[in-house]
Amino acid sequence: MRRTLRNTRWRGFATAAALMCATLPSVTRGVAQGVPQGAKLQLNNLEKLSDKASEVNDVTLEGALLELASKFMEADHDPDTAQVKEVLKGLKGIYVKNFEFDEPDQYSQADVDAIRAQLAAPGWTRIVESHSRRSREHDEIYVMKQGDNIAGLAILVAEARELTVVNIVGNIDVNKLSLLGGHFGIPDEDKDHHKRKHKNDDAYPARDKDKDKDKDKDKDKDKDKDKDKDKDQAAAEKEDTDDDN
Amino acid sequence: MTTTKRTRTAVIVTATLLFAVLPSQARADDFGKIVHSIESNYHVHRNYRFVMGFAGFMVKCAGGFAGVRGFKGALFENQRLSFAPDSTLDEVVQSAGDHGWQPVVKSYSRRHNEHTYIYARQEGKDLKVLVVNVEPSEAVVIQVKINPDKLAKFIEENEGGRHEARLDSMTLR
Numbered sequence: 119m120r121r122t123l124r125n126t127r128w129r130g131f132a133t134a135a136a137l138m139c140a141t142l143p144s145v146t147r148g149v150a151q152g153v154p155q156g157a158k159l160q161l162n163n164l165e166k167l168s169d170k171a172s173e174v175n176d177v178t179l180e181g182a183l184l185e186l187a188s189k190f191m192e193a194d195h196d197p198d199t200a201q202v203k204e205v206l207k208g209l210k211g212i213y214v215k216n217f218e219f220d221e222p223d224q225y226s227q228a229d230v231d232a233i234r235a236q237l238a239a240p241g242w243t244r245i246v247e248s249h250s251r252r253s254r255e256h257d258e259i260y261v262m263k264q265g266d267n268i269a270g271l272a273i274l275v276a277e278a279r280e281l282t283v284v285n286i287v288g289n290i291d292v293n294k295l296s297l298l299g300g301h302f303g304i305p306d307e308d309k310d311h312h313k314r315k316h317k318n319d320d321a322y323p324a325r326d327k328d329k330d331k332d333k334d335k336d337k338d339k340d341k342d343k344d345k346d347k348d349k350d351q352a353a354a355e356k357e358d359t360d361d362d363n
Numbered sequence: 364m365t366t367t368k369r370t371r372t373a374v375i376v377t378a379t380l381l382f383a384v385l386p387s388q389a390r391a392d393d394f395g396k397i398v399h400s401i402e403s404n405y406h407v408h409r410n411y412r413f414v415m416g417f418a419g420f421m422v423k424c425a426g427g428f429a430g431v432r433g434f435k436g437a438l439f440e441n442q443r444l445s446f447a448p449d450s451t452l453d454e455v456v457q458s459a460g461d462h463g464w465q466p467v468v469k470s471y472s473r474r475h476n477e478h479t480y481i482y483a484r485q486e487g488k489d490l491k492v493l494v495v496n497v498e499p500s501e502a503v504v505i506q507v508k509i510n511p512d513k514l515a516k517f518i519e520e521n522e523g524g525r526h527e528a529r530l531d532s533m534t535l536r
Contacts, residue, residue, distance in 0.1 A: 176469040182485050182511070183467055189515035220474075 157241075157262040157270020157287045161215050163232045164283065167225050173218035180211035180287075208289030215283045222254070222278035230276050233283060234258075237272055254278040261290075393459040394506040397495055398437045400455040401502055407442040430514030431507055432489060439502040456480045456495055464493060475499075488512070 168174050179187065188206045217225065237244070237260045246259035255277045262270035268291075273284040402408065409415075415436040422434045457466075464482035471478040475498075482493040486508070494505045 172473045174469065174471050176466070178466055178468075182490055183465075183483050186490065186511045186515075189511055 157272075157285070158211060158213070159233060159236050159272060159283070159285045161213065161233065161283055161285070164215050164217070164229060164281070167217045167229065167281070170219060170224045171217040172220045173216075175214065175216040177212065177214040179213075184209060184211065205291060208291070209286060210288035211286070213283075213285040213287075215281075217281045219279045224279075225276075225281050230274070230281070233272075233274060237274075242270075242272070392506075393462055393464065393493060394435045394437075394504060397452075397455055397459070397493075398504050400452055401437075401439065401444075401497065401504065404451050405439075405442070405444045405502075407439050407444060407502070410438050410440045412437075429517040430510045430512070432510060433491075433506075433508030435506040437502075437504040441500060442502075444497055444499055444502055452478065452497065456482075459493065464491075 184206065188203055219225070236242075237258075241262045241264075242260045243263060244258055244260050246257070248257040249255070255275070257276075258272075258274045260272040260274070261268050262272075267289055269287070269289065271284075271286045271290055273282070275282040398409070415438065418436065419434045422428055422431055426432075459482055462484075464484045466480070467483050468479060468481040470480075477499075478495070478497040480493075480495040484491045484493075489508050489510050491506065491508045494503070496503045
């Protein structure tokens with residue numbers, strides 16, 4: 119009798135344990151499988167670049183400060199600011215690291231690869247990659263998905279003389295994300311595109327520059343020819359009118 | 364004026380003067396350390412020391428204004444700050460991080476010799492913000508203790524007032 123009771127207890131315990139294991143949240147299992155717990159990147163390895171860089175911008179906005187920023191925007195009645203506030207609502211942190219160098223190749227590939235290694239972890243997906251050999255620029259955008267939501271975003275911009283990493287953690291509405299450009303140290307794409315265009319003139323091969331110059335010269339020549347034609351026509355018309363008189 | 368009132372006034376004036384004149388080292392906080400570091404490294408002296416001290420004292424006495432509950436400021440104007448080693452200031456400011464200050468913004472330009480640091484620390488419902496800006500001809504160190512809710516409310520009220528005034532002026536036209 120005792121033995122059957124003990125057996126029944128053990129069976130009940132085993133069933134409960136099996137049920138618990140089966141219903142354990144996926145997050146807990148994720149720890150064992152090495153799935154990253156958050157979308158926050160470790161960017162400490164870039165600190166050493168501060169010594170070489172001519173311009174450094176490092177922004178860390180999280181917790182109370184993010185709330186404060188949101189509260190300030192609440193007070194602003196500008197519609198754009200209101201939309202930025204909406205984006206901020208779901209965010210947990212904004213981290214920006216930007217280094218500008220006077221000389222090219224001041225950071226190593228290993229520095230960038232250390233960040234890429236984190237972005238290669240399960241959960242992260244690369245959605246945009248743009249590579250330009252001419253301007254020696256490599257841009258990447260990664261998102262971390264959790265179900266249907268985006269739990270994190272990372273932007274990696276590696277240029278010959280500049281390195282920028284933007285990491286946004288929290289619920290993100292991708293449609294409204296562009297509104298954050300120009301706020302909290304996040305580059306404004308429109309302004310930045312213009313700035314980069316000018317900056318990349320240095321990296322632009324001299325051969326192409328000469329080609330462009332030649333094109334410009336040709337255009338100028340064509341313009342001169344057109345002008346001469348106009349002048350000739352005007353002179354001929356003048357002569358005609360003089361003859362008529 | 365009664366004797367008690369006179370004594371009270373004398374105490375307030377003395378306290379204000381003491382607060383303004385006391386060396387930064389005596390108030391051994393991060394603000395004081397940073398100000399002392401700038402003074403010793405760049406061989407410069409603060410401007411408007413009494414005014415800044417008095418402003419801080421008034422904020423404290425008033426029990427806060429617009430959500431600002433504490434204020435400490437040091438200004439260095441029209442002085443040469445470009446020939447000192449940057450590393451010492453960096454070390455001093457960054458050591459503030461060891462005292463619970465969370466770095467928010469660290470920005471510097473070697474080209475223009477400009478350094479800007481913003482640190483924040485939460486103290487209950489309040490938030491302490493430390494701002495350090497060093498440029499070749501001027502420097503500013505400010506530490507404020509703010510209540511974010513009250514500050515946001517103050518801004519909202521004033522923005523609202525300004526918004527209404529703008530609407531009024533438009534309707535008048």
